[in-house]
Amino acid sequence: MTPSSSPDRAANAAGSEPTAASAAGRVGLSLGQRISVAVGVLILLGVCFGFLKGAQPTLQTSINGLVTGSYLALAAVGLTFIYGILRLINFAQGDFLTFGAYMALLMNVFVHVDIVISLLFACLATAVLAMVLELGIWGPLRRRGAGSLELILSTIGLAYVIRYSIQFVAGPDLQQLRVNDISFYRLPDGVTIGRTIALTTIASYALLLLIGVLLRYTQLGKQMRAMADNLELAETSGLNTRRLIVLVWAFGGALAGLAGVFYVASTGGFDPTFGFTLLLPLFAAILVGGAGDPYGALAGGVVLGLAEEWSTLFISPAWQLVVGFVVLILVLLVRPQGIFAPAARI
Amino acid sequence: MIAPRYMVVVVVAVAAAAVFATTGDAAPSSKAASVTDVKIGDVVPLTGPLASFGPSFYKAAEIAVSEANAAAKAANVPMSFSISSADEGSGPTSAVSAARQLESNGLSCLLGGTSTADSVAMAQAVTIPSQLTQISPAASSSVYGAEHAKGGLTFRTIQDDNFQAKVLAYFMAKNLGGAKGKLVAVGGRNDSYGGPATAAFAAAWKSLGGKVTGPVLYDPNALSYDSVASQLVAGNPVAFVIEDFPQTYAKVGAALLRTGKFSGTNLYTTSGFPATIPTGTPDAALEGAWVIQPGQPTSGPVIAAYNKLYASFDASPKLQQPYNTNNFDAAMLCILGAVAAHSSSGAAIAKKIEDVSAPPGPQYTYTQLTAAFKALWAGKKINFQGVSGSLDLDSNGDVSGGLIDVNRYKNNSLTLISQANFVNDELVPAKG
Numbered sequence: 206m207t208p209s210s211s212p213d214r215a216a217n218a219a220g221s222e223p224t225a226a227s228a229a230g231r232v233g234l235s236l237g238q239r240i241s242v243a244v245g246v247l248i249l250l251g252v253c254f255g256f257l258k259g260a261q262p263t264l265q266t267s268i269n270g271l272v273t274g275s276y277l278a279l280a281a282v283g284l285t286f287i288y289g290i291l292r293l294i295n296f297a298q299g300d301f302l303t304f305g306a307y308m309a310l311l312m313n314v315f316v317h318v319d320i321v322i323s324l325l326f327a328c329l330a331t332a333v334l335a336m337v338l339e340l341g342i343w344g345p346l347r348r349r350g351a352g353s354l355e356l357i358l359s360t361i362g363l364a365y366v367i368r369y370s371i372q373f374v375a376g377p378d379l380q381q382l383r384v385n386d387i388s389f390y391r392l393p394d395g396v397t398i399g400r401t402i403a404l405t406t407i408a409s410y411a412l413l414l415l416i417g418v419l420l421r422y423t424q425l426g427k428q429m430r431a432m433a434d435n436l437e438l439a440e441t442s443g444l445n446t447r448r449l450i451v452l453v454w455a456f457g458g459a460l461a462g463l464a465g466v467f468y469v470a471s472t473g474g475f476d477p478t479f480g481f482t483l484l485l486p487l488f489a490a491i492l493v494g495g496a497g498d499p500y501g502a503l504a505g506g507v508v509l510g511l512a513e514e515w516s517t518l519f520i521s522p523a524w525q526l527v528v529g530f531v532v533l534i535l536v537l538l539v540r541p542q543g544i545f546a547p548a549a550r551i
Numbered sequence: 552m553i554a555p556r557y558m559v560v561v562v563v564a565v566a567a568a569a570v571f572a573t574t575g576d577a578a579p580s581s582k583a584a585s586v587t588d589v590k591i592g593d594v595v596p597l598t599g600p601l602a603s604f605g606p607s608f609y610k611a612a613e614i615a616v617s618e619a620n621a622a623a624k625a626a627n628v629p630m631s632f633s634i635s636s637a638d639e640g641s642g643p644t645s646a647v648s649a650a651r652q653l654e655s656n657g658l659s660c661l662l663g664g665t666s667t668a669d670s671v672a673m674a675q676a677v678t679i680p681s682q683l684t685q686i687s688p689a690a691s692s693s694v695y696g697a698e699h700a701k702g703g704l705t706f707r708t709i710q711d712d713n714f715q716a717k718v719l720a721y722f723m724a725k726n727l728g729g730a731k732g733k734l735v736a737v738g739g740r741n742d743s744y745g746g747p748a749t750a751a752f753a754a755a756w757k758s759l760g761g762k763v764t765g766p767v768l769y770d771p772n773a774l775s776y777d778s779v780a781s782q783l784v785a786g787n788p789v790a791f792v793i794e795d796f797p798q799t800y801a802k803v804g805a806a807l808l809r810t811g812k813f814s815g816t817n818l819y820t821t822s823g824f825p826a827t828i829p830t831g832t833p834d835a836a837l838e839g840a841w842v843i844q845p846g847q848p849t850s851g852p853v854i855a856a857y858n859k860l861y862a863s864f865d866a867s868p869k870l871q872q873p874y875n876t877n878n879f880d881a882a883m884l885c886i887l888g889a890v891a892a893h894s895s896s897g898a899a900i901a902k903k904i905e906d907v908s909a910p911p912g913p914q915y916t917y918t919q920l921t922a923a924f925k926a927l928w929a930g931k932k933i934n935f936q937g938v939s940g941s942l943d944l945d946s947n948g949d950v951s952g953g954l955i956d957v958n959r960y961k962n963n964s965l966t967l968i969s970q971a972n973f974v975n976d977e978l979v980p981a982k983g
Contacts, residue, residue, distance in 0.1 A: 262781065269777040276774065377598040379801055379831025387808040387833045399777075399809040472775060474801030474831020478599070478641060482772040510774075517778040523741035523768040525778075 239545055243504055247511060258518045261394045266514040268392075272402055272471070274510025275409035280464035280483065281490040281502035282416060283457025289433035289497030290453055292353060293343070296360040298461055298487060300367040303480030305331040305462025306382075306469045307371050313382050320384055320470070327466045328459040335458025336451050338363060343454075344447070364481070372477040379474035382466070386473045405467040412463070413503050420499060429453060433497060486526070489533045495543025504545045508532065589889045589900075591616065591634045591882060592653030594663030594673060599641030600771070600798035601665045603825045607872035608688060609636045612662055614864050615882035615917070622920035623890075628928045630895075632886055639664050643672030650677040659895045660684040660885035662878060665823075666796070667692035667744040674698040674705050683897035684904065686884055688877035689823060691715060691845075693751075694743040699948035704901045706884065706948035708877040708939060710845045712744075715821040716751035718955050719792070719843045720759055723819055726841070727789060730761035736783040738803070739794035741768035748794040748821065756792075764788055771799045780806035780813070790817050797822075797829045804836025815840045815960065823873055828963050837960045846956030846970050847876050847939040853916045857938045873965070880937035883917060884908055884944075887935055890927040908944040909951075910934045 255263040284298045295301075308330040312323035342363070346356060389397045420426035428449055431439040440446045468483070469475040486509060491497075494505025509529045516528040536544060593612045595605040616634045623630050635656065637649035646669035650661055654677050661683050664670040670690035678685040679701055687695060687707040698705040724730040737753050739745030749766035756763055764786055769779045783791060784807065791813065795803060800822075807813035816839030823844070828837045848854045857879070861871055887907040888900035912932035915923035926933050935942065940953040957968045 262785075265781050266778050269775060269781075272777070273775045372598065377602040379798055379829055381801075381831040386805050387835060389809040389811060391811060397810055399805075402777075402809075472802050473805035473833065474798070474829075476798065476831075483774065486774060513774065514778050517782065521741075521768055522773065522779045522782065523770055525773050526770050 270511035270514035274507035275406045276468045277490045278503045278506030283460040285491040285502040297364040299480035299484035300364045301461035302465030305465035309466045328462045331462025332455040332459040335454040339454040384470045402471040495545040501545035586629045589659045589895045591660045592658045593636040594639045594649045596639040600796040604872045607875040608878040610866045611875040611879035612882040619886040625921040626924035628924045647676045662881045665689045667695045670695045684901040686881035688881045708880045712748045713751045717755045720755035730759035734762045734788045736764040736788040736791045738767040740771045745794045776803045776806035784810045784812040801832040842958040844956045846954035876939040908942045
């Protein structure tokens, strides 16, 4: 066996669907079938709500739900990847979003750079931040035998450090990117959607699709999935897991930065605490979809987004966030491994 | 030779003279040693959704303490006053933590909080158990008002929301050419401020014959407000009443604009919006909006002196935020209560707050503080007139009546359009 062929074989083994490691005991639907069923159920629910509450409000809340779902999915994919590989719940993920948004603010508002370049800079900066934290803190902690509790506490501590460092530098006041967050498209039947929101939502879903393709068909994606399935086996097979873990952090960081910028560009003013308020919904999204599974994070984000917005058809919007967690509890009761994770994971 | 009995008399006389002389000399230093220190803690928002108000609030309270120390010296009242602050943060937890931090240094009075939720939490966790006097400059909800019944320790220098809601309904009816049959969308943050404030307005508007959508209450931490906005614009209301804080309204306002059925000119609120449209809030969401708030005199010697004092006082910020005078008055009431009580005890001060702020008694303003101190130290009754208004606290610890400011955002700034008193369900233009 040549040194180069070993990782390829490990990745190829992991890349097959279903993977060798988890094939045993997996009973049920393939990924494509699960996506089809989930989409079918959501459409059916949408049609039912349309009959009950009227087409216009249902269509409007459905669009709003898909928009919310796009932010959640984008940020949750990185979070769930880290969890899948390292079993590390990153409480600093919300503050990665904040960091990304403030990096974009720095470029867009203070350096007067175009929003697209600011967005790319924000992704890069957040990826670098995540890599630096992995190389400087989490990696050394793991090598010194730190357990899950110590690692989780370190992420909580870092979340505070990031948040209050941003606040120290940028102040607590509301900030806004130089984007138009109030112009909108008028769709049929009185339905509207913000222009920036439409753009960021389409970009988010396109990117999520691209991530899906990357994970499924590229060598890097297969290696990442191999690590997520079984880190030790992947390491034994010759994968350079240390390098890959750093890459996964960079990947998760970039997605968090992107999600942060998309969110604040779409919804308007933001302050240093906004990422923290998104943290619990992000956790809910990955648990609903299936912890550790990037397709699950996408599904979880969309399901939660739709559930929260559809709930306003029937109950006060004051309960929106609560509805998300009720959905989480129901899903965990019926399917503890989440909607998308295979049964073998539990 | 002096007889022994005369010797005794001389010795006694000399001793008495010596004692008298010693006592006479010692009197001032003994007085100086027994100066009562009244410590005031000010919980102000330096971070979080109301952060724009905090620095101005604290500066106002610092000015009050500085004036009080000068007056105490001039009036020969053996009291001194000191103030320290802590960050109210972004919610009740941080507000209580800030209050506890201040209370651990030994306090007489606690000023704050700025929001009702924070003020109630501080009252229940710190003020009432520790028997302090708490005076909030901005907690207008009836929920905070109810805390006064638990020992008479909590007060405020701002008008109650129920009163403000009624005034707003009458103002809107006049502005919209009557309320009968007119649909107004009512929304607000789902907390102890937004809930009661929107409910009070909805009741007041309906009592005038109007119709309402909502109240649509929303989570201040919601991920998106577009569905909230869709609900608010349903039925094409003629006007919108939103009771919220600037930081959340930045997103709600943007979502409302994205419906294409909302304009800032149709917005009415009693909320504490800042002097200029905050960064992050779309201009169109506030430009032209009507902001009906508790007012303060705009002319006259007291406000003129205060404005001059505020501008020259060596602390930032230079710009006054709404309600900073309410915090000045809150600090003043604590100080005057302490002088009247001859005590730094929070419970003793609380018993004097109503006495010093309401009739009967001769009126004093902060520009006559030395005279007010002398009168109170002598046990006389006074009726303190605040910078924010006449105050006249009632037996519930609430400001009774007072001026109403009718403001509107014009060219990005909150501009005073008129001032009025609310008399017999009507806004009567204020004199002067």
